[in-house]
Amino acid sequence: MNDMRRAAPGRIRIIGGSLRNSRLEVPNLPGLRPTAERVRETLFNWLAPVIDGARCLDLCAGTGALGIEALSRGAAAVQFVERDARAAQALRANLARLKADGGQVAALEAEAFLRGTAQPCDVVFLDPPFALELWPALARQLEQGGWLAARAWIYVESPRGPAPALPPNWQLHREGQAGEVRFALYRRALPLS
Incomplete structure (x- = not known):
């Protein structure tokens, strides 16, 4: 199988850290689009200097592969947000089975979650359904909601082509x-007052 393709349901593995080679059970749900292994490997090579001890937010988590990879590589905490109840339940089950401490799952729409009380995050994974x-x-x-630490890192996954419209103080660090x-990694700069 070409490593650039998406993994089939039930066939996603964690590629690094303490949970390396662990398999994630993935429900077969319409629109579920796990991040490819090769992309995750590249992303976490980029994040290697900052992931240990980081507070992370996996928004539109889907399978939770990005957040679980972060926990495996030493992130202190990951808040997973997933609107589909079945995907959220599968994510909770995977966290429990892997004994992945530090992960919390909220079964909510991302917009509703972000209207709640903010906790600034060091790393955010932003990979919403493309459609x-x-x-x-x-x-x-x-x-604007206080979810980003002063110099947060934001990973954005989107369709190939022009980048989506993002805040002007998100500075592109790397992309592929x-x-x-x-896929692109941005670094937040403090907005100009």
Whole structure:
């Protein structure tokens, strides 16, 4: 299987850290689009200097592969947000089975979650369903709602092509493409007053 393709349901594995080679049970749900192993490997190579001890937010978590990979690599805590109840339940089951401490799952729409009480995060994974085009709205809520630490890192996964509209103080650090997917890591700069 080409490592740039998406993994089949039930076939996702954690690629690094304390949970390396652990398999995630993934429900077969319409629109569920796990981040490819090769993309995760590249992303976590980029994040290696900052992931240990980080507080993370996996928004639109889906399988939770990004957040679980972060926990495996030493993140202190990951808040998973997933609107689909079946995906959220599968994510809870995977966290329990892997004994992945530090993960909490909220079964809510991302927009509703971000209207709650903010806890600033060091790393945010922003990978909403492509068809919903939620990047600008969610990015605005993250930026304005107090969800981002002063120099937070934000991972954005979107369709190949132009980048989605994001806050001007999110500075592109690195980017790549895999098939029809654009993946990019941004660093937050403090907004100008």
